[in-house]
Amino acid sequence: MVKGILKRLPLNHNFANALMTGYGLMAVTIVIQFVLVPLYLEHLGKEKFGVLALILAANNFAAIGITWLSGGMARILAERAAVDDIKGFCAGYIFAKWLYVGYAFLAVFLFWIISPWILGSAYQDPEILHAVILSSLYFILVYEYNADRAAYNARHWQARGNIREAIGQLFFAAGVLWGLHAKWGLPGVVGAQIFGILITRILAWLFWKKDNYGLGWSFKLPGFKDLWSRVSGKMGRDYVIYGILLLILQADVLLLGLIAGPEIAATYYLLWRIPEVCILILWRIPGSYAPFLIAMDARGEKAALAENYRRGLLLMIGLAGAAAFIYGILGPWILKLWVGENAPTGIIPYLLAASAMFFFAIARWPAGVAYSLINTTPLIRISFIELITKLMVITFLFSTFGYYTPVLATTCIHALLIFYLYLWLGKSTVAKSNLAGAC
Numbered sequence: 001m002v003k004g005i006l007k008r009l010p011l012n013h014n015f016a017n018a019l020m021t022g023y024g025l026m027a028v029t030i031v032i033q034f035v036l037v038p039l040y041l042e043h044l045g046k047e048k049f050g051v052l053a054l055i056l057a058a059n060n061f062a063a064i065g066i067t068w069l070s071g072g073m074a075r076i077l078a079e080r081a082a083v084d085d086i087k088g089f090c091a092g093y094i095f096a097k098w099l100y101v102g103y104a105f106l107a108v109f110l111f112w113i114i115s116p117w118i119l120g121s122a123y124q125d126p127e128i129l130h131a132v133i134l135s136s137l138y139f140i141l142v143y144e145y146n147a148d149r150a151a152y153n154a155r156h157w158q159a160r161g162n163i164r165e166a167i168g169q170l171f172f173a174a175g176v177l178w179g180l181h182a183k184w185g186l187p188g189v190v191g192a193q194i195f196g197i198l199i200t201r202i203l204a205w206l207f208w209k210k211d212n213y214g215l216g217w218s219f220k221l222p223g224f225k226d227l228w229s230r231v232s233g234k235m236g237r238d239y240v241i242y243g244i245l246l247l248i249l250q251a252d253v254l255l256l257g258l259i260a261g262p263e264i265a266a267t268y269y270l271l272w273r274i275p276e277v278c279i280l281i282l283w284r285i286p287g288s289y290a291p292f293l294i295a296m297d298a299r300g301e302k303a304a305l306a307e308n309y310r311r312g313l314l315l316m317i318g319l320a321g322a323a324a325f326i327y328g329i330l331g332p333w334i335l336k337l338w339v340g341e342n343a344p345t346g347i348i349p350y351l352l353a354a355s356a357m358f359f360f361a362i363a364r365w366p367a368g369v370a371y372s373l374i375n376t377t378p379l380i381r382i383s384f385i386e387l388i389t390k391l392m393v394i395t396f397l398f399s400t401f402g403y404y405t406p407v408l409a410t411t412c413i414h415a416l417l418i419f420y421l422y423l424w425l426g427k428s429t430v431a432k433s434n435l436a437g438a439c
Helices: 002-008 013-082 086-124 126-154 158-181 185-210 224-231 234-249 252-260 262-298 302-342 348-372 376-438
Strands: none
Touching (some): 013 126, 013 158, 013 252, 013 262, 086 224, 126 158, 126 185, 252 262, 262 302, 262 348, 348 376
């Protein structure tokens, strides 16, 4: 039935498969998280659940130091796959492997230097200390796998990667249930994450063994100088700056944890978790389509870029509007059903979270197009304005509005200025691409 639907859709089949399996992966992840969060609250308590949320946020925040490689290698690998440059693709894969793992070790080392200021006296609890130690290992394993994810995407095989990641998620869920039943606490949860990523990594290794590209680890780094020059040049610098800005914009849980403690962070996490999942679902569209945009750009297909941008923007507006409307109306009931008395009270926080989700989700489409086509200078400027204004609003209004100030800030600054700047950015990016093609 699915194959029949795909044949009738005016979509690239690789993209359709990537999108559908991407949503399948997200569905698996969402269901697992929705089942596990009440169990976390029951078995760990709200304070340790807040610590878990802070650990996860810190792991995500650590990605700011490697975005220059993530964005740059996505572009380089997609370009080489588009022209079937096997030798160049393999060299890029090896290069990415070494830099990802090297960065992961460096980030873990720096984390253990600054972590006393993040978790403070929490380290006096052996359960938390052991969980943080295990999360360091998990972080390294995740980054080792990132090169494989980039390789899947560049070759338009996102569907194959998504299926393997979904299998890893199922093993993670099984590990968490076992750990909670055995009363292993936080270390059991993080240990289950390690188990899941190891399964995903083994499946990737088995897949590449059968592939004619012959991807794998190597001590030789062919073309290192040229690759390093490109990813560490202007393209790489712009990607890391934008990555820093984007991750800080998404670090609300971590920010609230630093300002007001784990319990306030946990309350905000529960309010924002469903909108955040909706945003991730919608962001899968530009994320999955990025390799195709890069391929069109590399082949000079400028008219196709303009048409795909227009259709994508309309699709994002429609889907984000529907999701925001549903959460704004049904959010209190859904949270009550999900986490019971732990759900935030009142309708205002849910309406603000819904509106913040609407703006934040749509903005990713023009931002993603600018990112893929390396129109990064205006993208960085807009993101910087967004970050500064959001932090100012949170600083002045937190004492009045409390835990839901971040979604209030996002709604206000987008409605007044930022949303329209992103729309201009997308239109400008496509126009410049067409102009470049004409020249």
